[in-house]
Amino acid sequence: MTSTKIAVIGGSGIYDIDGLDGAEWVSVDSPWGAPSDQILTGTLDGVAMAFLPRHGRGHVHSPTTVPYRANIDALRRLGVTDVISVSACGSFREEMAPGDFVVVDQFIDRTFAREKSFFGTGCVAHVSVAHPTCPRLSQACITAATDTGINVHSSGTYLAMEGPQFSTLAESKMYRESLGADVIGMTNMPEAKLAREAELCYASVAMITDYDSWHPDHGEVDVTKIIETLMGNADKAGTMVARLPALLGADRAPCPHGCDRALEYAILTRPEARDAALVAKLDAVAGRML
Numbered sequence: 158m159t160s161t162k163i164a165v166i167g168g169s170g171i172y173d174i175d176g177l178d179g180a181e182w183v184s185v186d187s188p189w190g191a192p193s194d195q196i197l198t199g200t201l202d203g204v205a206m207a208f209l210p211r212h213g214r215g216h217v218h219s220p221t222t223v224p225y226r227a228n229i230d231a232l233r234r235l236g237v238t239d240v241i242s243v244s245a246c247g248s249f250r251e252e253m254a255p256g257d258f259v260v261v262d263q264f265i266d267r268t269f270a271r272e273k274s275f276f277g278t279g280c281v282a283h284v285s286v287a288h289p290t291c292p293r294l295s296q297a298c299i300t301a302a303t304d305t306g307i308n309v310h311s312s313g314t315y316l317a318m319e320g321p322q323f324s325t326l327a328e329s330k331m332y333r334e335s336l337g338a339d340v341i342g343m344t345n346m347p348e349a350k351l352a353r354e355a356e357l358c359y360a361s362v363a364m365i366t367d368y369d370s371w372h373p374d375h376g377e378v379d380v381t382k383i384i385e386t387l388m389g390n391a392d393k394a395g396t397m398v399a400r401l402p403a404l405l406g407a408d409r410a411p412c413p414h415g416c417d418r419a420l421e422y423a424i425l426t427r428p429e430a431r432d433a434a435l436v437a438k439l440d441a442v443a444g445r446m447l
């Protein structure tokens with residue numbers, strides 16, 4: 158058994174969380190650069206918690222420039238075991254309406270201008286992301302959302318686009334009709350891939366804010382409306398998060414789905430061929446295996 162430490166990565170419109178005992182913003186140094194912001198630490202129902210605003214307080218980082226590697230590394234350095242992303246998303250499905258939550262279980266990664274791995278020349282690793290989210294943690298999010306009275310969909314495919322512009326109408330229709338995506342956002346990739354490399358359980362709660370631009374009865378997406386819808390849902394997200402410590406408990410059994418052992422058999426570079434500088438940077442993420 159290890160101790161649970163739950164991190165929430167708050168997306169657009171979510172820059173803080175209430176109710177932590179002993180709340181303190183702490184700075185965490187990472188060899189992967191500066192994280193998006195300081196990290197709010199504390200406890201909730203006796204369980205250690207951490208909160209990181211993905212875009213920084215004041216919304217400084219664009220989806221492309223969010224320091225994804227530094228963020229995941231910093232959470233790992235803090236001893237986090239479980240990461241929950243709470244994100245604003247557009248919907249490609251009539252029945253996934255603004256105000257609903259979707260606990261995402263698949264991704265289509267269409268981002269192209271971001272660093273997507275902690276590994277590379279001098280230390281090569283290939284982890285599986287066939288199932289990119291943790292079923293145990295996702296189920297806790299579904300239960301917490303249901304308990305909170307949220308209209309929650311228990312699965313969905315999230316298309317991660319580069320942005321920062323929203324999709325064209327043709328792209329929106331292609332993502333929906335040809336690629337079969339259910340929701341769209343700009344940030345969950347490479348975050349989910351990096352969490353897997355760092356052997357962290359990861360779940361993604363998508364808060365639907367709009368119908369992107371495909372829906373004939375809704376105008377094209379715009380950021381003011383997104384933030385309006387988001388603000389109407391921020392309290393629901395907070396209540397959902399507050400249920401999680403009781404559901405997950407302070408003592409943590411190994412992940413039944415192997416998220417916390419993802420690097421076993423993943424590192425290919427022979428010990429004598431590894432780059433010492435890269436190995437040193439990997440101390441938090443992969444120290445267990447190096």
Ligand SMILES: CSC[C@H]1O[C@H](OP(=O)(O)O)[C@H](O)[C@@H]1O
Binds near residue numbers: 168320342380
């Ligand atoms: C505010 S509209 C677009 C912006 O919102 C989402 O961010 P996040 O996933 O951090 O909630 C979306 O991915 C875009 O980055």
Ligand SMILES: Nc1ncnc2[nH]cnc12
Binds near residue numbers: 323370
């Ligand atoms: N329609 C949309 N496209 C991309 N990111 C979003 N975030 C919220 N709504 C979005």
